[in-house]
Each structure stands twice: as C-alpha cells, then as structure tokens.
Amino acid sequence: MKYEYMHPRDELAITLERIYNYKMTTTSGGNLSILDENGDIWITPARIDKGEMTPKDIVCVRKDGTIEGRHPPSSEFPFHKAVYEARPDIRSVVHAHPMALVAFSCAHKVPETKAFPTAWNSNGIVGFAPYGVPGSADLGEKIAEEFKKGYDSVILENHGVCCGGQNLQDAFNRFESLELCAKALIKAAMIGEPTFLSEEQIQMQQKSYYKLEAFDYNTDMMCIKEKELRCELARFVQRGYRQRLLTGATGTFSARIDADSFLITPYPLDRHMIGPEDLVMIRKGKKQIGKKPSRALHAHRAIYEANPDVQCIVNAQPVNALSFSIVNKKVDTYTIPESYVFVGDVALLPFESSFNNYDKLAETLTLKNPAAVLENNGVMVVGKDILSAFDQLEVLECSAEAIIDSQPIGGHIAMSQETIDELCEAFNL
Incomplete structure (x- = not known):
C-alpha cells in the first residue's frame, strides 16, 4: 500500500515501527507527527511501548486544542506545534534518538552532509538547537527558531534530532539519511581523513x-x-x-x-x-x-x-x-x-x-x-x-x-x- 493512501494513524504507526526495528530509537524515546489539511495534528502518544504501538494508539490534537485518543499526546507535542507554526511548508515532524546523531548532539556538533550526495540532497546544512528541558515551551521555541532559519534537520543539544518534511516519508528520509551520514562519518574518522563534495561535484550529481x-x-x-x-x-x-x-x-x-x-x-x-x-x-x-x-x-x-x-x-x-x-x-x-x-x-x-x-x-x-x-x-x-x-x-x-x-x-x-x-x-x- 502506498503511503499517500494511508490514514495518518497507519502511516505514523508503520513509520515508527521502522524506526524502532532498526534501532534508531528506544522503547520510550522518539515521537512523530503529521499536520493534516484541517490543521489537526496526529501524533504518537506519551508513555507507550514503541515496540508494541498500533494505529489505535495514535492521538489527534484538534486545531481547537481538544484531544482525541485513548492516551495523552507525546510530551514533546509543544515543539511539534512550534515547528508547524514556524514553517507552514512543513507537514510532518520526526524526532528520535538514533545513536550516531545522539553522539553528535552530545559532542555539540552537526554532521557534514556533503559527505555523499543523498545526505546533502535530503538535508542540506543541518541546524543546531541549544538545550531545552524536554517537553518545555522553551525547547519548542529553540527548535522552531532553527527551522525559521530554513533548516529542515536540526540537532538538539544533548537530546537527539528533529527532521521536518512535506510529508512523513519526506521527514523520515531526512532522518534516516542523516543518521547514515553520522554513522559513516564516525566510522570514517577511524580509518582516515573524511573528504567532502565540492560545489562542482554537487552540481554534477x-x-x-x-x-x-x-x-x-x-x-x-x-x-x-x-x-x-x-x-x-x-x-x-x-x-x-x-x-x-x-x-x-x-x-x-x-x-x-x-x-x-x-x-x-x-x-x-x-x-x-x-x-x-x-x-x-x-x-x-x-x-x-x-x-x-x-x-x-x-x-x-x-x-x-x-x-x-x-x-x-x-x-x-x-x-x-x-x-x-x-x-x-x-x-x-x-x-x-x-x-x-x-x-x-x-x-x-x-x-x-x-x-x-x-x-x-x-x-x-x-x-x-x-x-x-x-x-x-x-x-x-x-x-x-x-x-x-x-x-x-x-x-x-x-x-x-x-x-x-x-x-x-x-x-x-x-x-x-x-x-x-x-x-x-x-x-x-
């Protein structure tokens, strides 16, 4: 089944399953959301085992603030909402704690995506948001500020990563390619000096x-x-x-x-x-x-x-x-x-x-x-x-x-x- 035919509940559940199964987040970590055409936000719930989550667990936060679902929305809902308000072109957000990107976040660095074409084409230059308490309005403001600057992927200081996209698969592809980039750069440093694409090479590709x-x-x-x-x-x-x-x-x-x-x-x-x-x-x-x-x-x-x-x-x-x-x-x-x-x-x-x-x-x-x-x-x-x-x-x-x-x-x-x-x-x- 093509993603464009899926209900947000199903798409969020399937995508989170991919993220969890490939060890790009933990049982308790990470949250995804979709902003639909009505202005409602569909988001993964708080305090639910990511390894067992189903479409029925997905929460809808209506445009008027009312909540529909059997669970409360993710505690990180404030920063999802802040990103959507900062960037009207973004309709989906992926946040998780994949190990290599967490390593960059702990080192207070961002991956150089000119390491290979897909990483650059998917993410461009990556932003960096200063630390904020998880779930706080302060964190939401700091992340949204980076997205306002035009970044589509943002490393969160000592926290992980947040990627936005025109749809969930767009955001997920950014997330997945950025984690691959981070892993490859860490491993590359063990065997030599990384080199990066020139502007001429980027244009050639x-x-x-x-x-x-x-x-x-x-x-x-x-x-x-x-x-x-x-x-x-x-x-x-x-x-x-x-x-x-x-x-x-x-x-x-x-x-x-x-x-x-x-x-x-x-x-x-x-x-x-x-x-x-x-x-x-x-x-x-x-x-x-x-x-x-x-x-x-x-x-x-x-x-x-x-x-x-x-x-x-x-x-x-x-x-x-x-x-x-x-x-x-x-x-x-x-x-x-x-x-x-x-x-x-x-x-x-x-x-x-x-x-x-x-x-x-x-x-x-x-x-x-x-x-x-x-x-x-x-x-x-x-x-x-x-x-x-x-x-x-x-x-x-x-x-x-x-x-x-x-x-x-x-x-x-x-x-x-x-x-x-x-x-x-x-x-x-």
Missing part, C-alpha cells in the same frame, strides 16, 4: 538526470523471464533494506533481461516497500512509459553494453563501505579468504565516474573484478545474477566492517601474497 524517450508498455508484453526478474529483484531490494545495505532513499538495483533490455529501480523509491510493478523496463535506450528510472540508469546501461556476461548491477551505500568511500580509500579484501575469493581486488574510482566517465566504469567493473568504491558515493557491484551481486555486496560490507572494527585492537593484518596465490590456485581465480 544534481544535473545527472536527463529524460529518455518512452515506449508503450503493458503487462501483456512481459515474458516469463521478465516476470521472474521483477519478483526476484524486488525481493532482494527489500532484503537489502532489511540488512541495512540500503536506506529508504539510497541504492539502485538493475537486472538484465536480454541484450537490448534490463530492469532498474525507479526514482524516487522507498526501498522498504518496493513491488515488482515498481521496476522500470529499459529497452533499446527507451524507458517504460509512465515511469522514471533511477539516476544511475546511464552508468548501468554502459556497463551492460560493455560486459555481456554481467547480469546484475547494484549501487549501494552501506555504512561501513560508505565510510571507505568518504575517506577515498578502497576496501582491502586481503582480510579473510571469502573476501578475496568472492570480491577480488576492489577498485577505487573518482566521484565523477558515475556521471561522466562511463567508459572507465564499464572497463573497471567486470565479473573478474566485480566491486568498486566510488569516492563519496558508496560502492558499485556487478554479478553474474542477482544473488551473486547481492552476496558480493554483503561480503564487501562485512570486509569493510571487519577492517574498521579492527582499528581499536591494533588494525587489520592483511593476508600475505603467498596466501592470495594459494587461493587463486585453489579456486581457479
């Missing part, structure tokens, strides 16, 4: 999308292989989200149907709820009518055209591999045998490769060398099928995490070249 001609399409045209790929691709995108290899707003999957056509995820897309029908068919350089394909379309098409044996391509920004991307280092797969056998030598490609150097991208990513770190833009993996590409992405992320986690205990010691030579012989690499 924002101008990367251009329109394709469309072709008439209906379900009667689908062959058995396309139906199979649609279902499999949708399942793996959802799985990638559950595994935290993707966020709701980041990650592109595609799969080849034949020499002239492939399927790709659309733009925009909530990876949590993708279905087979959401995928976009690209055939002979034209797109399925009525759909908008991912911005990564042209990079994927170049790789398919240059490598007939590549059957699946994934762009992703899992937190550990993203950290290597932010410090502009490749992931060393000389860690454990599985890493080298499945992923091989990982390339490091400039940020621009995904936008204006498709030949270099297609030359670098092959089944023999299936993975590359893209500077400040995550990673890219190719595979002989969807399963192998997904597996290689998981192995790459696990390798990155192991290297980062080894830093406090002395750093990782790579396998010797002799060991690598033995692996190459044993596995015919």
